Amino acid sequence: MxxxxxxxxxxxxxxxxxxxxxxxxxxxxxxxxxxxxxxxxxxxPIADLAEATAAILDDPVAARIALQYGSTQGLPKLREQIVQMVCAADGVRPAELNLSAKDVVLTTGSQQLLYLLGEALFDPGDIVICEAPSYFVYHGVLQTRGVRAMSVPMDSDGMDIDALEALLVKLAASGEIAKLKLIYTVDYFQNPTGLTLAAERRPRLVELAKKYSTGHRILILEDAAYRELRYDGPDLPSIKKYDPTNQYVIYTSTFSKPCAPGLKTGYALMPQDLLGVVLNLKGNHDFGSSNLIQHVLSRLLASGAYAxxxxxxxxxxxxxxxxxxxxxxxxxxxxxxxxxxxxxxxxxxxxxxxxxxxxxxxxxxxxxxxxxxxxxxxxxxxxxxxxxxxxxxxxxxxxxxxxxxxxxxxxxxxxxxxxxxxxxxxxxxxxxxxxx
Ligand SMILES: Cc1ncc(COP(=O)(O)O)c(C=O)c1O
The missing domain is CATH 3.90.1150.10 (Aspartate Aminotransferase, domain 1)
Structure with missing residues (x-):
């Protein structure tokens, strides 16, 4: 052939x-x-999903809106609910983190967001730092983009921040820091280890990203896919909470784990200048994820059924x-x-x-x-x-x-x-x- x-x-x-x-x-x-x-x-939550879907489809006005194409960025009401939900978990108002619904994008699972960021940020030969071990599927994204993945060991408190700093020092000394685009962490109950980044390490991570962002911003991708599935202890502040100007941290999560993966709906809160680029790319991918599902999720959040x-x-x-x-x-x-x-x-x-x-x-x-x-x-x-x-x-x-x-x-x-x-x-x- x-x-x-x-x-x-x-x-x-x-x-x-x-x-x-x-x-x-x-x-x-x-x-x-x-x-x-x-x-x-x-x-x-089959009954809750059936009720929310029926409420939309039984109302011809609501049904026509939900069955039409939505926007590339996603349903404004759901974006507002998400920014409120994430900031409430961190005990802050969105404005304190320079965030609003304008900084949120809804995606076809958070996996799509991981991929879109890869397209937005990486050229072959660029460097991304991950935890060792890290989320298998993300390695696939990096491989597709031709990225060189480097890793930092973990201990029982998650990514070893001293080891990260040592790696940053080394990359700065060799000049390779110019290729470092992003640090990726699954910081809550990590896939695959179940480990969580300790509270005191979270602000340090942002400080390091800032310190080494000399020629360009080094971004942190906080993949909080499992944050809501917490069985012991208090919820820890997100890394995003330590980025009050909304410049360094992309926070992404998903409804797949806490609700149902068949909904395939994820979201991210990110810097405005990066969001514009991601939306341009998402316009080429699908110009918007499922509008109906976003309407269903919005009802679930509003009624308290989701919580x-x-x-x-x-x-x-x-x-x-x-x-x-x-x-x-x-x-x-x-x-x-x-x-x-x-x-x-x-x-x-x-x-x-x-x-x-x-x-x-x-x-x-x-x-x-x-x-x-x-x-x-x-x-x-x-x-x-x-x-x-x-x-x-x-x-x-x-x-x-x-x-x-x-x-x-x-x-x-x-x-x-x-x-x-x-x-x-x-x-x-x-x-x-x-x-x-
Ligand atoms: C750490 C992590 N991030 C992202 C995802 C993607 O999930 P989804 O695309 O269903 O939102 C998964 C799925 O297993 C995951 O484990």
Whole structure:
């Protein structure tokens, strides 16, 4: 066959490594998937969505408005509700952060926003700093744009800000800082580790971005996709809160996790000059995300149904999180070489095995786990190679999102059986570094 005339961008883009794992989970009967980042279906707010949709469609005037194209930026009323909601969570009025509905864009999931920003900001060879590990799918965006991803280690308080500063010093000394466009952080209950950026690190992050913004602004992309799924402790201030002039921080989140991913509606609050560029690009993509869904969400927020739903959801996910942590203790506590994070929210636990115990996609453990009927995501998908070209190969992402508490417990027991079957248990008695 004569080859397709593909663009450089298409040639740089591969299928997400995680798609295989999602397909596998769907195809294999009886498999317990601790891999998929799907949302718990039993908790979808079906009645609330039906009521809000019916209220629109039963009213011919409202229906005609909602079924027409909307605007590229999104429904003004919903943008106003979002800016109020985000600022209320931070205990400030929008004006205190130089924000209004004009600074908000509604997107087809927050994933679209991540991609649009990539188009707006990155040329091949540019640098983006991520956490190690980071959200797998974002690595795909960076790869498509030809970006060089560099990473900063995490500890139990999230991104290590001292290590970030050391990297910025190094980039400044080598002159490569001219290529650094953005620092990306999933700062609440991170996908994939479940870790949260500690309160005192948040203002420091903004200070560093400002300090090193000499030739151009170094932006911070705060991906708060899991912020509302909080099970313990108080809500922490956003990083955006420390950007009172609305210049450095792009705050993005989504209705996928706290409401339903099928709505595929995300949003971002960002600097005005960047927003204009993003809207031009979004005009080319789709000139506006689903107008009907935006009207439905606006009603859900206005009636209080959304807030009630999120509260209920927290209770249900908390039970699942606890089930996973209890099962890990029950099945792995006698193997001190295995450690795991204790997330205060979100959908993920990150388990670390000893260094010589490979959890990677082509290794024996993942195969044996599949034979036992359990699936996890190999941690290496979340990493980019370090200076020596190395990535950790002994980590796993475990999701408690879709499975029931009983399935979660059984899935973890199966993982332990897979360990035993490989006769690696004795080897796992040595201790190793831990994230939490
Ligand atoms: C950290 C993070 N950001 C963004 C997204 C994108 O979600 P959506 O496009 O459904 O809003 C996800 C989805 O899993 C995520 O985990």
């Amino acid at each position: 004569i080859p397709l005339p593909l663009s450089q961008q298409a040639l740089r883009t591969a299928d997400s490594p995680i798609s295989y794992f999602i397909r596998k989970a769907i195809e294999t009967d009886g498999l317990i998937s601790l891999a998929a980042g799907l949302v718990d279906e039993s908790n979808f 009630r739903h999120v509260e209920k959801l927290r209770g249900s996910y908390r039970v699942k999180r606890d089930a996973m942590l209890a099962a890990l203790t029950e099945s792995f506590a006698d193997l001190p070489g295995v450690t795991w994070t204790i997330p205060a929210g979100g959908m993920y636990v990150w388990a670390t095995f000893p260094e010589e115990f490979p959890t990677g996609p082509s290794g024996d453990f993942v195969k044996r786990c599949l034979e036992e009927g359990v699936l996890y995501v190999p941690g290496e998908f979340g990493h980019v190679p370090d200076d020596a070209g190395m990535i950790p190969t002994n980590e796993t992402r475990l999701s408690f999102g879709v499975s029931t508490p009983d399935q979660i417990a059984e899935g973890i027991r199966r993982m332990r059986r897979a360990c035993d079957a490989l006769r690696v248990a004795p080897m796992l008695t040595m201790t190793t570094g831990t994230l939490a």
